[in-house]
Amino acid sequence: MRRALAIALWLGACGTPRAEPDAGTTILEDASQSIDAPVELRAIAGASRYALVGEDVVLDGSGSTGAIRYQWSPGGGLATGPISEDPVLRVRYDVPGREQAVLTVWDASGRRRSASIVISVTRAATHVPRQSSSIAVVGEHLVAVVSPDSDELVIARWSDDATLEVVRRASVCDEPRTLSPWRGRIVVACTGDVVSVVEIESGLAQELALPRGSRPFGVVGTDDSSWVSLQATGMLAEITLEGANPRLARSIRAIDDARGVSVLPDGRIAVTRWRSPDDHGEIAAVDVTSGDVETWTLASDPQPSSDTEVGGVPSYLEQLLVSPDATIAFVPSLQAAIGEGLFVTEGARPLTFETTMRAVISFLDPSTGTEDVERRRQLDNRGFTHAGVLSSRGDYLFALTRGTRTVERLDVLETRLAGSIQDVGLAPNGLALSPDDRFLFVDAYLSREIVMYDVRDFDTEPAALARARIPTTEPLSEMLLRGKILFNDSRDPRLSSDGYIACAHCHLDGLDDHRVWDFTDRGEGLRNTTSLLGFPTTGAIHWTANFDEVQDFEHDIRGPFRGAGLMDDASFHTGTRDTTLGDRKAGISGDLDALAAYVASLATFAPSPFRNSDGSLPEAAQRGRALFEASTTGCTDCHADDRTTDSGFDERGSPRLHDVGTLGAGSGQRLGATLSGLDTPALHGVWSTAPYLHDGSAATLREVLRERNAGDAHGHTSSLSDAEIDDLVAYLRCLDGRRD
Template sequence: MSIVVDTRPTVGEGLLGEYFGGAALAGPVLAQRREALNFTFAETGPGSGVPGVFSARWRGSIRPTRGGATRFRVESDDGVRVWIAGKLIVDDWTPHSPSTREGQVDLAQGVDHPVFVEYFNSGGGGVLRLTQMRPGDNGFAPVPATELFAARAGSTANLAATRPATMSSVSNGGLASRAVDGNVNGAISANSIAHSGLQSQPWWQVDLGSSVPLDYVRIWKRTDCCADRAQDLTVFVAGFDMTSRTHASLVADPLVATRTFGASTINDFIDVPVSAAGRYVRVQKTTTPTSYLNLAEVQVFGLTSGAPTIATPAAQSTRTGTAVSLALTAADPDNDPLAFRATGLPPGLAIDAFRGMISGSPTTAGSYRPTVTVTDPIGLAASASFNWSVTGGQPRVTALEATPVQAGATKSYAPTIADGAGATFSWRFGDGAADTAFSASSATSHVFARPGVFSVVLVMRASDGAISTYAFDQAVFAVGAGTPGGTSSGGSAHQPSGAGLGRLWVVNRDNDTVSVIDLDGRRLLAEVPVGRKPWSLVLTGRNQIWVANRESASITVVDGATYQVLRTIALPAGSRPSDVATVGQWGDVAVTLEATGQIMLLGPLGENYGVGDAGPGPRRIAVNAARDKAYISRFITPPIRGESTAAPSAEAKPTKKKKKKNKKGDDKLAKSAAPSPAAAFGGEIRVIGLSGMVERTIVLGPSDAVDTEVSGRGVPNYLGAMAISPDGKTGWVPSKMDNVYRGMLRDGQPLNFQNTVRAIVSRVDLTTGLEDLSSRIDVDNAGVVSAVAIHPNGAYLFAALETTRTVAVLDPVGKRELMRVPVGQAPNALTLLPGGRWLVAHNLMDRSVSMIDLQPLLTNGDRRLAVASTIRTIGTEKLTATVLRGKQLFYDAVDTRLARDGYISCASCHDDGEGDGRVWDLTGFGEGLRNTISLQGHGGMAQGFLHWTGNFDEVQDFEKQIRDLAGGTGLMTEAAYLAGTRAQPLGDKKAGLSADLDALAAYVSSLTVTPRSPYAAANGGLTAAGQAGLAAFNRLQCGTCHAGTPYTISAGATALRSVGTIKPASGKRLGETLTRLDVPTLRGAWATAPYLHDGSAPTLQAAIKAHTTLAVPDADLDSLAAFVRELGPQ
């Protein structure tokens, strides 16, 4: 085995620059220095005796601190050629005014890649700058000298002169030897041209006599005609004769150095960097059509080399199973890279291919005498031998079964121990029990009295007293675990199929399709078009997939075997069906109608059994195991008491009676359960029986925890589907928590990246219908839990963390996070496959699903989980690449440019581009109390300036909020952001300075469709009440402010208006006195309660009455509100 030993300097000083008088890279070197390429040359030249007309060559290497596809930009005046990592990325060898050229090459982090740059300046001053843009960079920046390392001084000796040369064919008397005769005259009449016959890919080759490290090859062209015969060439360097080899085979051979160029402009010659050792140099036409090869001269420049040396390592002594690392010390007089090989190493050890060390863990005791040999590029070598003693190792566990156990049962452990001779063992069970005494037996048993996940540690003491440990998790489940306690709705559903893993169905919201995935074959089987914006789906007992289409207000029924659409069930227009779930014993399907606040019950053939009142904004559904109760999560939490003021609270609220409808659709009055003693303002879950009656409202109350780095206050919001424990007694509800108690006005503390939104999972006692607030889990460093799933054993709770691209594994009893598994972008649905071994996450923004194998955790208590397979969910993306990229950024908080520690994404407050129903205290940002605005239908800047005070004049102004609130470093470069007035809203334009910031703006600007109002007439027009309201709207001249198609005059500061709603808590505009507000659109207002800038109007009527500049007769109030309520996209 061979490696390159790292004897390199750790910090670069720049490339080696060599300057020549004149533009032809000829004559003596007038100046030599180490430098980065960032020059503006005066008319008098670069100094050090170099004239104004000059040429230069820089050689060395670049060692990137960040690898990947790196784009380089060269600004030059005049000609320049740039080779990096053996690739000609810029070829611009002509006089010209300052201009830029770009090229891209893949670079490995920490690896030296050769750099070779040649430049000429024909006078009048000049410029040469080399900049780079690495993966993750927002723009180009100079390549720093610290990443550039100088080459050794080059040789001026031509190693190819008079050496034996051959060609693939000869014509016109142009023998191969003419290219090494020292005559660079480019005219064929001077008898100096090596001239091939007409053939495909003709070649010329020279034998240097021995392998030597080469710097570059200079190829002189024919000058009397036929310049193309010295273009489109490949230079090969090898240690063997290449006469019998084809061009293609040489290109594919890793032992051959290959350099290819087109070189459209060659004056007399072109220099081709080699930076490799070899004996034979071959020049060959790259293109395959028949052609001639004409060479005036081929000169090869390189250096001879001295032998390397190696220090003999000291004798080594190691235990088996113990990790070791031994650095080898070698040197070379020419500073050549060195290769090592080793023989006779103890089993389990090898030479690391990158760090120049012998490393590993010895597996077999014994005495060894390894030999290491160091070799330079031309084969000169040195060797050293030394002793290595390996003795018996530290005891270690090689196998241990730790499957979940029921509380109160005996759990036995019988670990397999390696190197355990003479060792003793002690157990620590993590449940409060005393450690066991050290014993010669490693086996033990223990009774865990209560459920939970316990950290068990086996302590191993070797015969010499050395201590080692082995830790694992032991899951302990409660009586009744093993079967699902219920089902939860969402964007994915499992379809069993024989003995395998079956199939997974997922919704593709942006593609208006659903997909079916073969989980055994790890492949996409089909993508089925459905309605607009499919939101959730469910598998029914008839092997049918029912899909709720949010924007087309329909359900698509798909055959689970043929993937054909069987029928489409129309639902009330504008009702925005969100989730579907099967209930009862006869295959009935419940669907939440989020826009109308109802739940509809459909028969297995689509029969309409009627609707019931589910309260405002019902979305996700959980159904118990008996299938007779549905738990409906209200996605957006209603305003808490005083939320529109400086002092929000969470006082108790009365429980009201709700009107329900039975299966026949008749109204009847449902008797609500007695209010819970804990009933308060907060997140709401309606418990609905098969009769369609609300039996109880479960309230998830606010948290009064102290705002710290790991905890915080807030109100649960964005409630997802409850996961029900296997015993049916507990429900776990995913959500975020909004800290509306914080802000400079409310508590004197500014909103920050970690105490504005936090991810939580709340525990509900389903027997009492009350939340157990003390068992709530605050998932640190995350902004929202979009979905949860509980393992059939009840010991593990899985949480999809939308902002962090991870799935967290939680201990529900210990109220703690155990680990996170990285998945794709914006995971928003989790599916546990039967048996509990596989967890599948649906990654909304990656268009993929991630299959996580839980076997290590379930069998061995091993937390090292990983994604086993990632499967794409769509064929052709419907969104444009720019809009998709913008939407991915909108949902992400992992990218540190967007957010700090994974908390705040744009979607944290604008899920699907809508609002979150909250009033935030933005006083610390120069504003005041502000009601979150929906982005849907606004089209970015299509309706004028943004926000309630019109303080943004481009979507790109959110760069400031990304930095100031979310804690991101910004999508723009620091230099671009701080230039001029760009750091301020309404300052210099930010558009066009960051591709990702522009993509984010493109997504926001794509939100042009206003959701249809469910209150409009069947044809989408106005009802009679709406018509009456329109007449009042015109009569009262409301169109003065709410004008035109968008029903707003929003444009800029001149279009702000005051209608008497500004209060002291309204704060300021951009830190200045607030006297007027931006006029909001009326379209879609039906869906955006509460109203006004501070959310102080709970209804449209209240919002209208709040206008002190408009006297609305009581007779017109309801009809005017009806008109506004019915406005949608129509």
């Protein structure tokens, strides 16, 4: 009777029932329910969840209320299910993806409601991702990080109630850069030519010396061995245990400028070439059984630059991240738009703050190395993607942008950005993720903290849950730390616009980026980036001596970087201070002085790997030294004294510039006037700074002395035999600041 009355009342109000009744009205289905308490028609599809490819997935709408008929549209290219009294549909998805499964329900009157859930379909994990990083999960609720400035390894413990506390500190080798868990230990690679092996439980550390000048950087552990990249020599070193003691088992030639190391699904070790050649990026896949090496490439992007994308070559390759299903590898990097500029490309516009470089993520097949160029992802308003970590299912990549201090979440299944965490700390250096994908750990290098986030939900930006101090005490003075922060940062609007450019983006670690930039619009020309190791803080600076103090970089900050400046406007425009070589800027801005102090601290050259193990000169280099110092070659006429340069200004304030026969159409000007010559660069560290000359036109030192020395304008070398040229090159490769 009640059911009949309810239907009659509904018909009286609405007339003939429609196929799609208005929302908010529900027909009572159960005679036991009162007309005063109608059952609301609600479609309840359940919770979004994960599924594996080929796995039975049960779509269950039985939690819906007021419904008598159900229909599922499962997505993923699968057929829509029938309209049925059964609320359940069983399906299998054939490919990975985020599939929206839509449930539609009807009540007895024909009213309809819908709801949807997302089924995230992934492949089964077949690979355990392992790659070098500054931070890593190393045990049950344990995360470890290296501290390069204080030479420490720090281990912290996290809890599920979001606490984080340091439980162990260990002193390790000089300049630790990356770490890897290995057989109950942590292996730490240090650029000071040493590897430290630290027991997780006790903190006991053992050191293993590696070849002089080899500069270990990346390390990754496998079941039997740890593999360490030797950046200066391009070798991949195998570390094994002899009893409880680490030993160097062997070395395999891998790739120039070897940096990051990763384990590939087939057991090979991938080694990234840190600074790319001009036409492509490179990764070596090393078969550690046979010693065979396959070189993979990342394509140079030919597109012209715009305010949203740039062309160019991916460089600063430091990590290769392999997905748990072993089907995709990711390479975070910086894309350098070296094909842009008024001279190098006819009709091109000048390089600007937003067209010089951009953060990118490249995708490739980890079995063949084939790049999926179309999927390469550029990050707007980001200059450099430095590191990353994958979720346990491989459906999300968390990518770290160093200068802008963000973590970007990339939805791998849909190749789209799916959230961001802002300001995660100063010069962040690495990421780690808890095995359950709940907690993300950021190595906030210059904030000196491990920062912990809960990343299960990105509906709102995750907030920092806990922090743990990294170094025991601050290893740098207040001024040096401040200068180092400014050098590495691009988020500060005083330094650059939109977060693209930081000093470190061309001079990471104080080194050169191996790039030649077209600065024609600045009144310069093609300019080869120089290393800052041993860089002068006063005197002639740059190839054309257009600066005479580091504080003059205020002009680059305010100009090409489009920053507001580190000096206030009134001070900048006082006297001739707003011109380079004008009134002194030192002592006016504390931040500019701090930046200069940091650059001055980069005074030590990396040891040359071309010297003997005791640091002495090999016989060929000794013969080359005699040639270098001989009056007949004239090398020391310009490359004089211990500094190997006569760079500077004379008593009238004129720079000592030399025309060595390398000026050409692309050489540009000096301060808007004719370029008569070039400042003499120091030769220390020249073994690692190819290409050579102001325009990068010599790929090797031999080319400097032969092909690019017409008329003996750059030293009298035409009369030297090939053997003597080899000896001279051998000596130049040994110059590393050491006094012989």
